[in-house]
Amino acid sequence: MSPTALRNVGTVEIVNIHPNDMEFSLVDEIYKHLDPPAGTPRTFPTLLLYDAKGLKLFEDITYLDEYYLTNAEIEILTEHAKRIVARIPENAQLVELGSGNLRKIEILLRECERTEKKVDYYALDLSLVELQRTFSEISPESFIHVGFHGLHGTYDDAVDWLKRPENRKRPTVVLSMGSSMGNFSPSGAAEFLGGFSKLLSPSDFMLIGLDACKNPEKVFMAYNDTKGITRQFYENGLLHANTVLGFEAFKPNEWEILTEYDTREGRHQAFYSPRVDVLINGIKIPKGEKLIFEEAWKYGRNERDDLWRSANLISQVEYGNLTDDYHLHLLSPAALDVSMDPLKYAAQPIPSIENFQSLWTAWDIATKTMVPHEELLSKPIKLRNALIFYFGHIPTFLDIHLTRALQEEPTEPSHYKLIFERGIDPDVEDPQKCHSHSEIPDEWPPLDEILDYQDRVRTRARSILQEGYASEDRALGEALWIGYEHEAMHLETFLYMLLQSDKTLPPTGVDRPNFEQISRQAKRDEKPNKWFSIPQQTIEIGLDEPNEEVMPSKSFGWDNEKPQRKVTVHAFEAQARPITNGEYAKYLQVKGIQTYPESWVFRPGQDKPISKGIGSSGAHAGSSSSTAASSLEDFAVRTVFGPVALEVAKDWPLVASYDEVASYAKCMQCRIPTFEETRSIYYYSDQLKSRRFADCHRNGVNEFANGSKPNSTDQTVFRDLTGCNVGFSNWHPVPVTPNGDQLAGQGEMGGIWEWTSTPLAPHDGFKPMDIYPGYTSDFFDGKHNIVLGGSWATLPRIAGRTSLTISPATNEPVVTRTGVSEEELKQIPVNAQAAFRSFSQSTTLEQRQEIVERALDILEKKKDELAREITEQMGRPIAYTGVEVATAIKRSRYLTRISTSVLGEQGIVPGEEEKGFRRYIKRSPVGVALIIFPWNYPYLTLVNSLIPAILAGNAVILKPSPQTPTIVEQFASAFAAAGLPENVLQFFHCGSFTFIETLVRSPLVNHICFTGSEAGGLAVQKAASDRIVNVGLELGGKDPAYVRDDVDLAWAAEEVVDGAIFNSGQSCCAIERVYVHEKVHDGFIAEVKKVLSNYRVGKPSDPKTQIGPVVSTRAKEAILAQIEDAVKKGAKNETPANETFENFPQHGNYVKPTLLTGVNHDMAVMKDETFGPVIPVMKVSGDDEAVRLMNDSDFGLTASVWSKDVTAAEKLVERVEAGTVFVNRSDFPSPDLAWTGWKNSGRGITLSRFGFEQFVKLKSHHIKDYPK
Structure with a gap:
């Protein structure tokens, strides 16, 4: 309602x-x-x-x-x-x-x-x-x-x-x-x-x-x-x-009211209690029974x-009354939102308010939910300050720099600067040697006072960011930047300290991972640790900031990042991935070494002496402990969720001191790379990703000669970190053994920092920064080595701009495409408008039809190549991708054929006849159409909009999914060869919604077509909301099927299974909910099991494969989470035995077709879009209940009824809220029928003659004869 x-x-x-x-x-x-x-x-x-x-x-x-x-x-x-x-x-x-x-x-x-x-x-x-x-x-x-x-x-x-x-x-x-x-x-x-x-x-x-x-x-x-x-x-x-x-069920004279205060539980209670035995509508309530009605x-x-903690909330501020027995609590959600897209996490040199909010949420989770109050004065690392120091240090540091930049008074209490400005950084070998630090008070201020101060400093920063004037003030912008990055670094240090304590609580709002399942998967996916030959390269190191008096163009930088310099790094060999816990444990056992890393725990709890080391990963210093060599069962790895058995964490990267890692490398007759060598590895890793699959085109031009990226030293400042275990993608390291055949690049070490063998020392041109002169120079003591990359707790301010496609069959890169620059993007609609004016006025419908037909002929000749590309890029079995290509071409020819009746003379709509007047309506092209289409049926979803748009005389800009980037390249090439004028059809690659927003908001774009998820459609609609522009949305579905009690069950089972799991269920119109009449429910389930037992899951390239992988690891995890949620809430997994369901090909995102019974609408699998091979079946009593449940959804794309009585079924589907309804079939958008969604499934129409209407605007003509 x-x-x-x-x-x-x-x-x-x-x-x-x-x-x-x-x-x-x-x-x-x-x-x-x-x-x-x-x-x-x-x-x-x-x-x-x-x-x-x-x-x-x-x-x-x-x-x-x-x-x-x-x-x-x-x-x-x-x-x-x-x-x-x-x-x-x-x-x-x-x-x-x-x-x-x-x-x-x-x-x-x-x-x-x-x-x-x-x-x-x-x-x-x-x-x-x-x-x-x-x-x-x-x-x-x-x-x-x-x-x-x-x-x-x-x-x-x-x-x-x-x-x-x-x-x-x-x-x-x-x-x-x-x-x-x-x-x-x-x-x-x-x-x-x-x-x-x-x-x-x-x-x-x-x-x-x-x-x-x-x-x-x-x-x-x-x-x-x-x-x-x-x-x-x-x-x-x-x-x-x-x-x-x-x-009068409750007669007042028969009831008394009782109240009490329960001192044990701390609660007031009130009861109604009958004075006599009472009977209410057949319910007997004996005298004296207490019915609680208020607590x-x-x-x-x-x-x-x-x-x-239980509600996944973080206490920010507690406002109390004078007697401190009543409080108002200001609470924030433990909702951590860290983008890996550089256009979001580093869009400007100054961190945005959204960047700060994500940082503050992460900091609050660590400090306010993971530390028991009684532990605030503890020192998990004995040589450093108590934990409570960091609660005051972070806001004090930010306030000091804001005060300096604004030349204003500091936030009170101003004396906090004396005790919180700088922490302790002792020499671990001689703790008596220590840099200058703030005085340590006899008693720290109360926590509530410190948090109140933190809140006021954050409000100060938030106000500056909202008013926007920092972008014009170098000093203020730098103050915000240094405060942000300083807090981000200390967040990681603080978490490292918490890992050393056995009193640490798990982070609020973060579910404990299934470490055993992760371990099993890593074992299945393990690859040998391959050696790579790194060629001699000349690379740029550091940040170029020629004028430190103005706002930098890309980023501020610490003094150890500047100035930018070129170095030539010799050729050498490097292994693909870092050392693992399991490899290091075997080394200790073989060598009889009686020390182990501080990141491990000896579970019997024996006392062990501390050994020396340069430092521990992710921090300035660390140590190792000693015990007799033991088996893996005796050890565990520290995590914020508590110790994880070493046997389970053996495939994780090793977190250890430099000395420990260097000793291991020496034993293996290897060494740790230098700082410059590590940078060279990162650079070459990115080149390999490009070289392996390049042959890139931008707007039809081959960008990389001979299929490989030129060996350029033009390196961007920021890098897309999607897929890297940084920025709290996980709250722990992840296995690296599956990546033995890929050279790890920056941020790709499984969630740990990477040691280099280069001591921290001044480089040529080094100059201490004015606003924090001791940041680097205090550690020029020969005892600190440079670390690179980032850990799972490092916020993403490292990165680049190239979007990467991941093959769902292997989880390896398939095609990499370089995104357009902002300047190139802005030029695209300019070119499109110019092309539109010429194209729409200089071509007839018949000429446009001929161009389309010639392009289709070219594509048809390449159908096998096009099919292979889909299989490689999105994982659909090769047995079916050719069908999509052929159907797309057939559909396009149909749309071309009917276009005459819509766009030609036949499509002119006459007005009422009147002597002396002629009135009629003609259709004109809208202008420039932006078409954003998905990966799951890339050819079909593209032609639904592209063909009518071109035929109507529009110019078109295409944005493909990063998963299937070659589709637009194939179409652009075919249409260019067919004679389509330049810039009538353009496309661009990018992995950032920010760029899409730019075009959506451009006044030069006259119509927008989006096909994809509900969230994506809402984002496009929101971006377009500040101007008047038509937006067509084809979004998700939660499509129901109802099996009546009169069907042939074997036939219905075969059809419904196909409709549910074809394309691994990755279709907006796949059957995602199945309702079966109770009379035939059990028989239907038995038949579905028979069908599933004969399905074949396998590699997409195998012609016998019926079910391939889903598109990504994230998709796989989301599908499995829905299945797990359903089973927890009472559903039964009745998936039959099938050898191919249990023996997936290695390294892919495979989900076995899953049959769930006993489901209901309290389960996510019956409410939220699954987009995977899951068949949830719910028993219903009859037609009325089936229709009610079919309509109990936010979506309304398609629905199907399966029945021998077609007449009855037709009446039923009229009651179903969906844009397309089927009887005895499903999942088939027929080109002669309108394809449209109801409710949250979208708006607008594709296919049929109605599908042309979004690409035209009506012009009414009112012609009066000239007076004689």
Whole structure:
């Protein structure tokens, strides 16, 4: 049901977001609570307390002095409203869960108004009358900067409302006041808050009021006031129940109200208890039984910490009242969003506010969720400061540099500079030798004071970034940059320290990985560690910044990065990947060495002495421990999730000191590469990726001669890190043994830093930086070696610009394409507009038809080559890719044939006849069309839009998926040979949505066609929202099939399986939900098993293969996660035995076709798009239930009904909400029918005569005869 506007109160619109009848729901709720399953105590729905009268009584309660909660919140809001509002982003939406009379929240809204901060306030309540009364009393018309809105519904409705993309276009603040969370049990509160936290982005937050009072007398009086208003409130709950049920089920004289304070659990409880045996609609309730109807849990510090952790929330600020027994908690989601795209993580020299937000979220996860409060004064690394030092050091460092750049006063307390400016960096061999550092106080400031300071410094930085003037101020920009990178480095150092402690908690919001499964996969994928010959190369090292007085063009840099210099590196050989834990363990055993790396744990827990080493990976110093040589079973590797058995982590890269790694290399008659050699390896690794698969074209021109990239020293500053284990892609190292045949480049060491044998020393031209002179020079002591690359905890500010295609069959690069530059991109629509004006005016429809036919002839002759390319790039079996190519050509010829009736003289639409007048409508081309199409059916989805666009006389810009880049090159080549004028058809490669946004927003682009995911379509639509332009969207599906009880089960099973798992289920119109009549359900399952047992999974290049891999590792993991979720929630995996399902080819993203039974709509596999070979089957009682469930989806692309009774089936499909409906077939877009999606499956039409309409605009002609 779509949200419905119910009523305007003045200027306030109240929207109904509740999908069902409220009273009907409450009736069911009452009986469900009164007659629960055996073993479950009887209860009474709390919801019944809050009818219109109950809400008015509760409002009266909030004015009582005994009900301390309201006054405590008013006190806090009055004191801290300014601070809270400063945290609210501009143009945010504030969603309050249960609004009451707005007496408290008005304090915040008035502060927003005073500071002219534009926000929209949404009040949620289940009582329409109460919402109307609330807004009538607050005078919304007195606000200019605050907009008011009402949401009529329940908490669950609010979650669903926030899930809708149209309601998440702005920053969101979710508020819950009055300690409403206390009405849930701790587990229930965590689940409730978690439902909201998973919807929030890093820039969103929650403001939660929570009662911490555990004084029994004070709590008791809060719910047993002397005026008896609370008792009236409770009594009204019984009267409301009678109203809902429609009869006097609860006679007031038969029930008493009991309250108590549970000191053990720390909660207030209220019960209804019958004075006599009662019978309600056949339900017997004995005298004296207590039916709990209200709980109010009180949360101490430890309970609050547990609650936030369980809800995946991070406590940012805690605002307390004077007695410190009530708090407002400002909480952020543990939603880490780190982009690997350099156009996002390094779009400008100054980190963006989004970059800072991601960094702050990562820092908060590490510092606020992984360290128990009692451990803050501990020193996991004895020679360094206590952990609490770093809480103050990070904001102090940033504030010092902001203060310097702005020439303003520092953030108070200003004395923090004295104790937090610089940490301890001792000489590990002689701890008495130490660089200058801040004084260590006798007692550190309280944590809450430090966090309050951190919050104010962040607000200062956030304000600078939002106002935007830093981009014109070199000093200020550099201050923000150095603060960002300094915090990013310390984040990694802090995590390294936590790894040394056995008290560390796992990171909030991060699921514990299945290390055993990862290990098994690594074993299956292992390859020998190959040697590569690195040729002599001249490379550039460092950062070029000729003028340090102006803003750099690309990036700021530390003093050890400058100046840029050229070096010639001799030829040498290097192994593909780093040393593993398993290889090092065998070395220790063979050599009888009695030391092991500090990154390992000897699990029996014996005391072991510390050995010396230059330093540990990712830090300045480290150590190793000693014990008798033992087997792998005695050791584990430290992780933030706790120790992982060395046997399980043996394929991970080794984290060890330089001395340990160097000794291993020497034993193997090798050595660690120098700094310059390592840089040469990185450069050559990138060349290999290009050389292996190049033969690149840009706009039809061969860019790389002889298929290899020229050996150029023109190296970009930043690199695309997609696929690298950096930036918290994982919170641990990953196996490197599967990569033995590929030369690892920068950031490709499995999640660890790479040692070099070069000591840190001043290079030619080195000059200490003015703003931090000791950053590098303090370590010119011959005891620190250079490390390169990055670990799993290193934020991505390294990188480049080349997009890479990964073969799903081998997980190896197949085709690499260099993306266009920003200047080249801007020129494309300019060229397209010029080409359009000439093409549309100088060619007839017949000429355009001839060009298309000639191009199709050229493509048809190359169909085998085109088929092989699809198989290599996206993994569909070769047995089927030729069919797509042939179908695409056939479809294109059909569209060309019917174009005459749409675009020619036949397509002119006459008006009404009138003497002396001629009226008619003609179609004209729209102009320049941008077509963005996917990888799963690249030829078919392309021709659906390209052919009508060209025939209509438009110019076209194509953006292919990076997975299948050669498709556009083949089309461009064919159309050029067919005589299509230059620049009528252009394309570009890029892996960044930022570039796509540039074209979407360009006024030179007149129409946009996007085929792909729902998220991608929403992003395109959002990018286009600031101008008037047509956007056609063909998006995802969750297509249902219904098998009636009259079908031939063997035939239906064969057809449904094919419709579900063809192309490995990677089709927007694949069957993703199967509903089967209960009479034939078991028989159908048996037949599906027979079909699946004969399917063949294998290499795509094998003509016998029916099912190939899915497109990427990420896709594979998402599919497996849906299967796991379903099984956890009660589904049964009934996939039959099949040898090919258990013995996949190595190194690919294979998912076996999976049959799930016992599924329901609480499972992701029945709600979210799967895009994989999964067949979830649900039993239904008949047609009505089947149609209801088929329509219970956000998508509406296709649907199918399978029945012997075709007439009945046709009637059924008319009731189904989908753009295309099938009877006794599926997954076939017929070119003579319109292809369109309903609901979130898109908008606009392709195919048939209607598919031409998006590429034309109508021109009405009104011609009057000239007077005689």
